[in-house]
Amino acid sequence: MIPWAVLFSITILLALLISGRVKPAIAFVTLAAIFLLLGFVDTATLLTQYTNPALATLLLLLLVSLALERSPLLDWLSRHLLKGHPRLATARLMGITAILSAFLNNTAVVAAFLGAISRQQRIAPSRLLIPLSYASVLGGITTLVGTSTNLVVNSFNLSASGSELGMFQFSLVGIPVALITLCVLMWRANALPHHQLEDTNEKLSYFLAADLEPDSTMIGKTIEKNGLRSLEGLYLLEIERHGRLISPVAPDEQLQAYDTLVFTGEVGKVQALQRFPGLHLFGHQADNLLATNLVEVVISHESELSGKTLQDVDFRSMFSAGVVGIRRGEKRLEGQLGKIPLRVGDCLLLAVSADFRQHRNLDRNFHLLSGSFTRPQLRNRESLLSLGGFAAVIALATANVLPLFHGLLVLLGGLLLMKVISLAELRRRFPFELWLIIGSALAIAQALENSGAAGLLATGMQGLFSGYGVYAAFIGCYLLTLLLTETVTNNAAAALAFPIAWRTAHAFGADPLPFVMAVAYGASACFLIPFGYQTHLMVYSPGRYRITDFLKIGLPVSLTYSAAVLLITPLVFPF
Structure with a gap:
């Protein structure tokens, strides 16, 4: 009964992750705590998982990346990549993105290019942003440090086998898979929507809410008489009055005190509301908007705003x-601005004060799309030292001269000594939730083993594929991981699939390494929907995409990627 109870609890965990009602960190930590109380894992084992050397290496890499992502090299590249013919510019963008993402955090790479792509007028951003996100994923699969998923799998492999994966062990399969898939992505990029910023019928729309003060001279007059039907670039959608919505709004509708007027509009046309007396644009007096600096940002996956409303x-x-x-994408949001739960990837139009750039929590919460505000960058000397130091760490780890953990720790200490990054920045940006998820997942995997649930799963997999052989079981483990990564997060998918793949390999008497690689590549195979991967969410609203756009491009990409992984992996890593 105990193995079945453990499997049932894993099913509940998976359902909670898919529903999105509980944050992954809370779900994983709670289940790990339950297993601890029930005796499926002891205290010493639990604490050991949170100090797993491979997990510590992942955390160090993410902290060092805080300096690398501020290098002016990324901004220089973003300004020069999009020159020349659009097809050539797209290919160049994808290639450089994939190369950079093999060594740098792909979120940082996408964030560096996102603003430049959104601001330029030569090529429609909607033709570039999905290729940018997908190329960052494909580059990440080629090295150990290319994506957090590979390092997560490395953590599980170290815990299970006592050995770590090599820096370029992923490259043997990852590079040919990435090249083949990038060719298909380049071909399918022509099918992306063509949302030009200057197209009259497809203006970049925002959801705007303005409150009518009780002393406004607009009260008692109709929409028509107030001139609200002839706004250039703005359109009155609905009125919220005493908790109810009036939509559509008739021309003879009379305004009342405390009405909330809901508009859609272009970024540059918000100031059109400044001529209406007593109209407050969500806390900003509309007639003061001409003096403000409008900044467009995207909510990041690290943001503390996710799931909260502006009133919260x-x-x-x-x-x-x-x-x-x-x-939010092309979707018009319903209701009052302050009561909408925010999501990762939402675009916000901010009216900022002169103190905006002084706030230290901007990098954690936002990716900048447009506006005069720019993020602080490293000086050239600091940039060279940071990039050179990181390259040296990778080279020494590859040559087995200095372990990656040791090299990253020395580099982090050097960056702190040179004041390239500060202790305060490390505290603000420490990936605490990721540490909790992976540490708890390692403990859960150990509980699966100790309770006999992992053996039960392996027996089931063996029974399911016994008539088809080990290759069929390998395909089954890959497809399971792919299904998980499309429905939950990539790191959670790797954490849930690894113990199943590991025990399945042993049940068939096969080398576990190809199964480990199947989990690693499968956990990065998130191409069909935007909600399972942070870089997809980053480009979702700036590109004004629909979910069907991801499906239309992602399906051939996913099929090509999967076919290449399933064919090449067993050739490089035999069973």
Whole structure:
């Protein structure tokens, strides 16, 4: 009964992750704590998982990346990549992105190019942003440090076998798979929507809410008489009055005190509301908007705003800015601005004060799309030392001269000594949730083993594929991981699939390494929907994409990627 109870609890965990109602860190830590109380894992084992050397290496890599992502090299590349013919520019963008993502955090690479792509007028951003995100994923599969998923799998492999995976062990399969898939992505990029910023019928729309003060001269007059039907670049969608929505709004509708007027509009046309007396644009007097600096940002996957409304947080105090618009893909959001739960990937239009750039929590919460505000960059000397030091660490680890953990620790100490990064920045950006998820997942995997649940799963996999051989079981483990990564997060998928793949390999008497690689490559195979991977969410609203756009491009990419992985992996890593 105990193995079945453990498997049932894993099923509940998976359901919670898919529903999105519980954050992954909370779900994994809670289940690990339950297993500890029930005796499936002891205290010493639990604590050991949180100090797993491979997990510590992952955390160090993410902390060192805080300096690398501020290098002016990324901004220089973003300014020069999009020159020349659009097809050539797209190919160049994808190639450079894949190469950079093999060694740098792919979120940082996408963030560096996101603003430049969104601001330029030569090529429609919608033709570039999905290729940018997918190329960053494909580059990440080629090295141990290319993506956190590979390092997560390395953590599990170290815990299970006592040995770590090599720096370029992933390259033997990853590079040919990436090249083949990039060719298909280049071909399918022509099918992406063509949302030009200057197209009259497809203006970049925001969801705007403006409150009518009780002393406004607009009260008692109709929409028509107030001139709200002839706004250039803005359109009145609905009115919220005493908790109910009036939509559509008739021309003879009379305005009342405390009405909330809901508009869609272009970024540059928000100031059109400044001529209406007594109209407040979500905390900003509309007639003061001409004096403000409008900045467009995307909510990052690290943001503490995710899942909260603007009324839940003191946004103005946190950032010295007010939100004047929200956009989520091409979807028009319903209801009052301050009551909308924010999501990772939402675009916010901010009216910022002069103190905005002084806030230290901007990098954690936002990726900049447009506006005069720019992130602080490293000086050239600091950039050369940071990039050179990182390259030296990778080279020494590859040559087995200095372990990766040791090299990254020395590099981090050097960056702190040179004041390239500060202790305060490390505290703000420490990937605490990721540490909790992976440490707890390692403990859960140990509980699966100790309770006999892992053996039960392996027996089931063996029975399912016994008539088809070990290769069929290998395909089954890959497809299981792919299904998990499309429905939950990539790191959670790797954590849940690894113990199943490991025990299945042993049940067939096969070398576990190809099964380990199947989990690693399968956990990065998130191409079909935007919600399972952080870089997809980053480009979702700036590209004004629909979910069907990801499916249309992602399906051939996913099929090509999967076929290449399933064919090449057994050739490189025999059973």
